[in-house]
Amino acid sequence: MNKNSRIYVAGHLGLVGSAIVRNLRQKGYTDIITRTRTGLDLADQQAVAAFFAETRPEYVVLAAAKVGGIMANNTYRAQFIYENLQIQNNVIHQSYLAGVKKLLFLGSSCVYPKNSPQPMREEHLLTSELEYTNEPYAIAKIAGMKMCESYNLQYGTNFISVMPTNLYGYNDNYHLENSHVLPALIRKMHLGKCLENNDMEAVKRDFARYPSNVITSLSSATEILAYLEKQGLTVENDSNERKVRIRLWGSGNPYREFLWSDDMADACVYLMENRDFADISGLTEATPGKEIRNCHINIGTGNEITIRDLAYLIKGVVGFNGSIEFDHTKPDGTFRKLLDVSKLESLGWKYKTGLEQGIRELYSRYEAPEK
DSSP: OOTTOEEEEETTTSHHHHHHHHHHHHTTOOEEEOOOTTTOOTTOHHHHHHHHHHHOOSEEEEOOOOOOOHHHHHHSHHHHHHHHHHHHHHHHHHHHHTTOSEEEEEOOGGGSOTTOOSSBOGGGTTSSOOOGGGHHHHHHHHHHHHHHHHHHHHHOOOEEEEEEOEEEOTTOOOOTTTOOHHHHHHHHHHHHHHHHTTOHHHHHHHHHHSOOSSOOTTSOHHHHHHHHHHTTEEEEEOSSOEEEEEEEESOSOOEEOEEEHHHHHHHHHHHHHHOOHHHHHOOOTTOTTOOOOOOOEEESOSOOEEHHHHHHHHHHHHTOOSEEEEETTSOOOOSOOOBOOHHHHHTTOOOOOOHHHHHHHHHHHHHOTTO
């Protein structure tokens, strides 16, 4: 890519896409194409075809997707597989038809089997069954990876797939019912701190920024407290002090790996600038009969933490003093999901931001969004 290349970033308002746009701009790229969902429905085949015909992007980053945490994945199973397949099929196919020089497709570490060996290497893909709660989403993402791989092999395109680990960062989703675990913990601990201080105005300001389907900043304190109790935040008053308890899904024992979204974006732009499908697949004219599989690249840190330890880390960063309980009747999901990142490191990139550093930066922005 050169600094004047026309680069389309699909999903530029989300956690992933916004970080990639930020990284591209910081590196001096000037012709970045974006569209909001109202301006372009990526599930609409004709609309996507017209968009590519009009804009003629040279490079594409496909970061648009329907995403959510364990509850959302398990609840909206049909929507997660249908919408993601539609988006992927349209953008990848139109990139081929438009002669896009390179496309980067973003998947997810949930594509790996439930009982995959740890850490998970690229070749572990499709070796056994997936974790049930996010199976539809994972299957859609696997289809996108295989679509990129297959177009490369049949049509000679240069489409790269990357598998980021669990991401967190600016523009994350803090919805109490369908966000991922780390932003959900930040918001719950923040609300817990507000409740400890009996600061309902701060709670209402929080709901003004992140309203739910049933609660807004105009809801009464009684309505808000009832809703928060359903989400696991309970307030208990005794004669001496106000106590807040936060109840979290699962045992807290599963391990997760987390990557700062700006680090992920830096890895993606690095690969777009420096690596092609041939570098990753090993396919050459001298090996035409070689079986080509699992050409995607894991993006992560290679480090993991239990959900329990993560909760207490965030509790300390936020300054919440109440108690944390774990609801063992709720599902844990996959026990471990640690990525092997040796392939990415061999290609010349390694993460920079430690977990506590990233959480402190993110909560600082959460507390002061105008920062």
